[in-house]
Amino acid sequence: MTEAAADSAADSAPVLTVRDLRISFPGGESRVDAVRGVDLELRRGEVLALVGESGSGKSVTALAAMGLLPPDAQVAGRLLVGDRDVTRLGPAELRDMRGREIGMVFQEPTTALNPVLTVGDQIGEALTNHENLTAAQVRERTLELLEAVGIPEPAERMRAYPHQLSGGLCQRVVIAMAVACNPAVIIADEPTTALDVTVQAQIMRLLRELRDSRGTAILLITHNMGVVADLADRVAVMRDGVVVEVGTAEQVLTDPQHEYTTALLAAVPRLGSGSRAAATDEPAADRPPTVLHLQDVRVEYRTLGRPAVRAVDDVTLAVRRGEVVGLVGESGSGKSTIGRCALGLVPATAGHVTLLGVDQRRLRGSRGRRVRRGVGVVLQNPASALDPRMTVGDSIAEPMVIHRVGSRAERQQRVRRLLDDVRLPAAAADRYPHEMSGGQRQRVGLARALSLGPDLVIADEPTSALDVSVQETVLRLLTELQAVHGFGCLFISHDLAVVESVAHRVVVLLGGRIVEEGATQDVLHRPREDYTRLLISSVPVPDPVQQAARRAAADAVLRESARALAG
Amino acid sequence: MTAVAQPPPVPEVPATVPAPRAASVLRRLVRHRLAAAGLVVVGLLVVFSFLGPLVHPADQSVTNLQEASLPPGSAGHLLGTDGVGHDVLGRLMIGGRTSLIIGIATGLLATVIGTVYGAVSGYFGGRVDAVMMRVVDAGIAIPALFLLLTAAAIIRPSVTSMVLILGFVSWLVPARLVRAEALSLRTRDYVAAVRAVGGSGTRIILRHIVPNTVGTITVNATFQVADAILLIAYVSFLGLGVPPPATDWGGMLSDGVTNIYSGAWWLIFPPGLAIVLVVCAFNLIGDGLRDAFEIRRSR
Numbered sequence: 001m002t003e004a005a006a007d008s009a010a011d012s013a014p015v016l017t018v019r020d021l022r023i024s025f026p027g028g029e030s031r032v033d034a035v036r037g038v039d040l041e042l043r044r045g046e047v048l049a050l051v052g053e054s055g056s057g058k059s060v061t062a063l064a065a066m067g068l069l070p071p072d073a074q075v076a077g078r079l080l081v082g083d084r085d086v087t088r089l090g091p092a093e094l095r096d097m098r099g100r101e102i103g104m105v106f107q108e109p110t111t112a113l114n115p116v117l118t119v120g121d122q123i124g125e126a127l128t129n130h131e132n133l134t135a136a137q138v139r140e141r142t143l144e145l146l147e148a149v150g151i152p153e154p155a156e157r158m159r160a161y162p163h164q165l166s167g168g169l170c171q172r173v174v175i176a177m178a179v180a181c182n183p184a185v186i187i188a189d190e191p192t193t194a195l196d197v198t199v200q201a202q203i204m205r206l207l208r209e210l211r212d213s214r215g216t217a218i219l220l221i222t223h224n225m226g227v228v229a230d231l232a233d234r235v236a237v238m239r240d241g242v243v244v245e246v247g248t249a250e251q252v253l254t255d256p257q258h259e260y261t262t263a264l265l266a267a268v269p270r271l272g273s274g275s276r277a278a279a280t281d282e283p284a285a286d287r288p289p290t291v292l293h294l295q296d297v298r299v300e301y302r303t304l305g306r307p308a309v310r311a312v313d314d315v316t317l318a319v320r321r322g323e324v325v326g327l328v329g330e331s332g333s334g335k336s337t338i339g340r341c342a343l344g345l346v347p348a349t350a351g352h353v354t355l356l357g358v359d360q361r362r363l364r365g366s367r368g369r370r371v372r373r374g375v376g377v378v379l380q381n382p383a384s385a386l387d388p389r390m391t392v393g394d395s396i397a398e399p400m401v402i403h404r405v406g407s408r409a410e411r412q413q414r415v416r417r418l419l420d421d422v423r424l425p426a427a428a429a430d431r432y433p434h435e436m437s438g439g440q441r442q443r444v445g446l447a448r449a450l451s452l453g454p455d456l457v458i459a460d461e462p463t464s465a466l467d468v469s470v471q472e473t474v475l476r477l478l479t480e481l482q483a484v485h486g487f488g489c490l491f492i493s494h495d496l497a498v499v500e501s502v503a504h505r506v507v508v509l510l511g512g513r514i515v516e517e518g519a520t521q522d523v524l525h526r527p528r529e530d531y532t533r534l535l536i537s538s539v540p541v542p543d544p545v546q547q548a549a550r551r552a553a554a555d556a557v558l559r560e561s562a563r564a565l566a567g
Numbered sequence: 568m569t570a571v572a573q574p575p576p577v578p579e580v581p582a583t584v585p586a587p588r589a590a591s592v593l594r595r596l597v598r599h600r601l602a603a604a605g606l607v608v609v610g611l612l613v614v615f616s617f618l619g620p621l622v623h624p625a626d627q628s629v630t631n632l633q634e635a636s637l638p639p640g641s642a643g644h645l646l647g648t649d650g651v652g653h654d655v656l657g658r659l660m661i662g663g664r665t666s667l668i669i670g671i672a673t674g675l676l677a678t679v680i681g682t683v684y685g686a687v688s689g690y691f692g693g694r695v696d697a698v699m700m701r702v703v704d705a706g707i708a709i710p711a712l713f714l715l716l717t718a719a720a721i722i723r724p725s726v727t728s729m730v731l732i733l734g735f736v737s738w739l740v741p742a743r744l745v746r747a748e749a750l751s752l753r754t755r756d757y758v759a760a761v762r763a764v765g766g767s768g769t770r771i772i773l774r775h776i777v778p779n780t781v782g783t784i785t786v787n788a789t790f791q792v793a794d795a796i797l798l799i800a801y802v803s804f805l806g807l808g809v810p811p812p813a814t815d816w817g818g819m820l821s822d823g824v825t826n827i828y829s830g831a832w833w834l835i836f837p838p839g840l841a842i843v844l845v846v847c848a849f850n851l852i853g854d855g856l857r858d859a860f861e862i863r864r865s866r
């Protein structure tokens with residue numbers, strides 16, 4: 001199918017042509033070149049993936065094609081949509097072009113939709129921007145579109161507001177708006193990054209169907225090589241504003257020519273690339289002590305005048321010293337809540353949380369403080385995990401200050417050693433977080449978590465905001481330090497491949513309940529539960545041939561469970 | 568441990584807007600033309616009020632009816648004299664001293680009270696916040712001028728008592744502003760990280776929340792100073808300010824108004840102009856500071 005599409009595409013004229021595109025922004029004294037001479041071509045019915053890490057210029061290129069760059073950007077070169085050069089169009093012509101000839105799908109569906117308008121109104125708006133339609137016609141076309149993007153009960157959903165729909169349904173609405181006027185090109189900027197893997201698989205399926213049924217060309221911007229393998233016909237790899245490699249998806253992903261592409265692919269964590277063995281064969285008496293124990297824990301969020309929401313439901317799990325327990329699940333599965341509950345940031349409604357042998361409820365006052373000395377925490381967002389007004393050294397030393405450990409000089413010495421542990425120069429202690437990259441900040445977060453020599457580290461999605469190559473170094477560092485210091489670790493992540501590479505044991509969550517748990521290789525390679533199987537088969541792998549097989553397997557799981565439900 | 572974790576091959580872009588440091592804020596403030604003008608005006612007024620008497624000594628405690636109501640340009644009295652023979656230029660200097668001291672002290676006091684109150688309210692949130700903010704709402708509902716006049720009628724006015732009274736009515740606005748910021752700052756991961764290792768509420772408020780509202784606080788403080796100078800002018804104008812022979816610009820204006828029909832315009836314009844100048848200057852500095860803290864907007 002893919003080859004047939006590529007063949008028929010070859011004889012038609014390109015719908016999007018980029019010739020020697022250069023874009024620069026003002027930054028400090030000189031201008032910053034975001035894009036430095038990019039050439040691309042996209043034909044009808046083709047999916048071209050633009051991949052690269054943050055700062056590679058891929059999103060800027062896409063925004064330029066929509067004519068959505070900020071006014072202080074300088075653009076040179078040619079950017080043809082059909083036969084019109086976007087860089088030379090006025091505001092009115094741009095408005096006319098957007099939506100009709102080129103549509104856009106954004107990363108975050110919940111912010112791409114207006115919360116005070118119904119989804120029907122918003123799709124109607126996209127239609128009437130370019131066509132004079134009667135109210136009845138608008139309604140009819142909106143229904144058609146909602147059906148085309150696979151929204152169940154479209155007549156009902158038309159009257160729904162965005163917050164009443166799930167993230168996946170919202171993204172379908174955004175896609176419906178993008179294709180409303182049948183544009184020749186859709187630009188999809190990280191269309192599945194904000195979504196769960198199972199939903200991501202559905203959205204990718206939808207985009208593929210739209211491409212096949214309407215012949216829409218798709219410029220797919222993503223950092224996820226698995227998504228590329230699943231969807232793209234051709235791939236362009238960008239780095240520092242230049243395309244370093246172009247080719248068919250198969251060629252680029254299986255036989256990369258440029259060393260950067262090779263490095264990028266090597267950094268992608270792959271499911272099934274081996275995991276750490278769980279230490280299960282030791283006799284029970286020799287097992288290291290339990291550092292975190294949750295017994296039938298239930299967490300409910302109460303809002304006045306509304307029924308309580310149960311985020312965590314009767315969860316029992318234990319983390320021992322020296323082992324990494326991976327907590328996996330999709331959004332809303334309660335995995336972050338469990339982490340916060342273990343830290344005492346959220347109270348448990350029922351059940352017992354035992355932290356380093358002491359009941360959470362007795363962790364008040366000076367005794368609680370002493371116990372907390374043994375706990376470190378690494379949080380998800382490198383942008384907000386460090387206080388922007390504190391130097392890195394002060395941030396790392398703060399837990400020591402709180403627990404009155406050592407003299408000032410001793411603390412400074414320990415900060416230097418911790419920085420060395422996370423491979424940062426001692427001079428970093430005097431720098432502020434904004435002077436560091438996301439990966440460096442996350443390493444500082446790790447150093448802060450380790451500053452009191454903890455027995456337990458709770459890491460909540462510590463790498464999910466990072467580029468793959470940076471993620472790889474942070475993960476390697478974490479496993480290494482864990483092996484050296486021997487702390488127990490609760491590692492929370494939505495990314496199965498990441499969990500596989502660090503965790504000894506895995507706990508799979510769904511809707512606040514534990515679905516399956518066990519040694520990493522058992523759960524991820526020989527899953528017992530349907531949900532785990534679906535989760536695993538939904539993760540796209542960066543190999544087009546393998547991915548096609550996995551997609552078929554995922555469909556089979558879905559069909560099977562549908563049959564099971566019906567029967 | 569072997570050598571691993573080579574730096575990544577691609578340059579990374581920091582995800583956040585950098586929090587501006589004091590030095591860079593100051594640099595941007597000086598480059599901001601209007602703010603620089605405001606700084607110069609305030610500087611000149613401070614020099615004039617505090618160092619001026621050294622150049623132009625004028626006795627302000629003794630009245631001299633023989634030299635009363637002299638027009639500007641009279642020998643030894645550049646700006647003339649008032650109804651009881653005080654030199655207007657000299658009086659403008661010591662009046663400025665009172666106005667500036669009261670204004671700046673009040674601005675500081677209101678900002679300190681408001682910041683602490685707002686940060687505590689925002690950090691704890693929930694019921695504590697609800698109660699603390701209703702107190703602020705109640706305070707805002709009472710007209711400040713009314714409170715001031717009542718207080719001034721009961722308490723003998725002095726610089727200290729004026730600062731305390733004015734401070735007491737002006738802390739409400741910074742309290743609200745800081746509370747709003749604290750509400751969002753308390754959900755940041757770094758606050759969660761400090762709580763998780765057992766950091767106390769006091770530490771979080773003083774070390775993590777308040778420093779991160781410094782932009783809002785400084786900008787608002789300059790406006791507070793301007794407002795306080797205006798307020799003290801109102802109160803003095805109504806005759807309830809610092810008692811003679813001390814004075815401030817509002818008091819001078821009040822004295823001048825009684826002489827307006829005798830054509831003594833030189834008793835009105837100098838203090839009036841001084842008030843306008845200092846209030847505008849502080850407002851310009853505040854605007855400039857806001858731009859300097861918000862890099863994105865200044866582009």
